[in-house]
Amino acid sequence: MNLFLQVDPKTFWNAPHGSTELYVKLFAAFIIGIGVAVGLTFIPAQLRKWVVRFVTFGAGLFYVLFWIFPRPISRTPTDAPRGAIEGVSFWIADSQPVIMTLTNVIAGFMIGLGIYSLLRVHFAKIAKQQRDWAYSVVLVTSMFLMVVLGYGDFLQRQNPANFGLADEKNWGLINYGKDLLFDGLLQNMDAGMFSIVAFYIMSAAYRAFRARSTEATILLVTALIVMLSLMGVVEFMWSGVIDRISPNNGLVQSLKLSAISGWLKGTIQTPAIRGIDFGVGIGLLAMGLRLWLSLEKTGGEA
């Protein structure tokens, strides 16, 4: 069974799957990771700020280069750079997946903290038998079962000898258990939660579409026109009336619900969304710039 399949075992960052080299590298990377994490805790508080700034700037600089420096066009795996510029271009392109993987590694470390937080809260609730502690028991039990059965099923399916698991007839208790928990319960409960949105839309719309002010009235009328234009029968009947009044007059024809709704969406809604989009994009750029240059003071004084 090979859980460490490598797509392209050619560079320093890879090794042939199942090889001793791969396991040595994994072990070394793990030790280095732990070493770095422990080492960081010994850095004096004043210096820690500068380490964070340095790492943030370095990481940001890489992505700025990745974005600005010309990227290879139609590159094949066997291509070699023909000069310094292409060399840098190839290096950046090759390094990007490794940098991305580093992010995943950090996230991997963090998921442990997430689980710890979850268990801490719910074990405390169970131990003290606080209000609704039974729900915590259900959560911890489901989590434990899902981890055990999910990993059990995953490991079985990774083994090439178990290719028969594609057929339900060859399933065992673990496979049925995982199927029941994931596909039978979790997926359906997800769908159940999602379906609630339909009812919430109705209740929220009922509150929002009340003509309490000029703006709310405009919103109400606009929504009504768009909704009516999407109702086939209403649209058909109204268009019939318009056609009967004046089939060739452009001004009268533009009073069709579909025409008004199209104008609202194309002339009012789309430019407004574009405008907001520009603002959000520029805001994101400024925020990213401040974070990259460590100008942002998170949790600053009020």
Place this chain on the structure above:
Amino acid sequence: MGNQYLDTGWFMIVLTLVMVTLILFNISRAHGGKDLYIRRISGLNAIDEAVGRATEMGRPVLMVPGLSASVNAKTMQAINIFAYVTRVAARFANPIMVCCADATVLTVCQEVIRDVYQQEGLADQYDVDSVRFISDRQFAFAGGVAGLILREKAAATFFMGEFYAESLILAETANSVGAIQVASSTELTQTPFFIAACDYVLIGDEYYAASAFLTRQPVLVGSLIGQDWCKLVMIALILCGATLNSIQQRGMTKIEHKDGKWVDLPKERAVLAKDTFFSHLLKADPEKNIKLDPPREKLPPDQLPTGGPAGGDK
């Protein structure tokens, strides 16, 4: 010339650099003590009111920094706003709850919230379980947060960051317990839901203006003014483009841009959108502006970038 320049040439890079320069210039202006004005944002004015109300009712303040799968600029902005909310809540000794959908966000949130309590000299009031991980599955998270809102009867809720289909579930649940709600989603598709269900909504870049408005730090205020200058540049470009295109498309042309050079047309014709100045400015012409390698099959063997069958071993 690289792959990323094929679409818009140098224009987008230059425009971005102009914007970066404008933002940095205004930050330096604000640092220099220049008094810069920011308009009032009602959603942010309501924060103190919402926390005060929660204190009067003796119920907690609940904050959700969205569903971001990692710590990014959007999440950091949400955490910045929550730091302010927490500061106000800490001064009133009001309990808070921060619900995270990602473990990295949880870690950063815990650090920031702890820092805020320490800065206020109330480190003993900080409850490590007030910042908690719920789930990284969208609807499990929605269910978990909705349950918390109902059980704890949150008096004020703040939803800031990346929200998707769960936005309305959270907002409507909070509404059902009578919570005062301030929300903002970086996803434009969710903003209408928040507008329908919440008391105050930060729309678009108001979200990114929030920390400048709340803290009045020169860097943030300067950055905000820089953003406004960038928007003015964009508006000017749009107006110039629309005007120039309108004028140009009323005329006739005898030449057109083809295969990297201007050629005479056999017959005069109306100017099309592709002939206009802005069309040429925004769409790079690969034949003229970008020096591309010829197709591989047309290259002589000694000019092929291939370094041998192993690749790179020249």
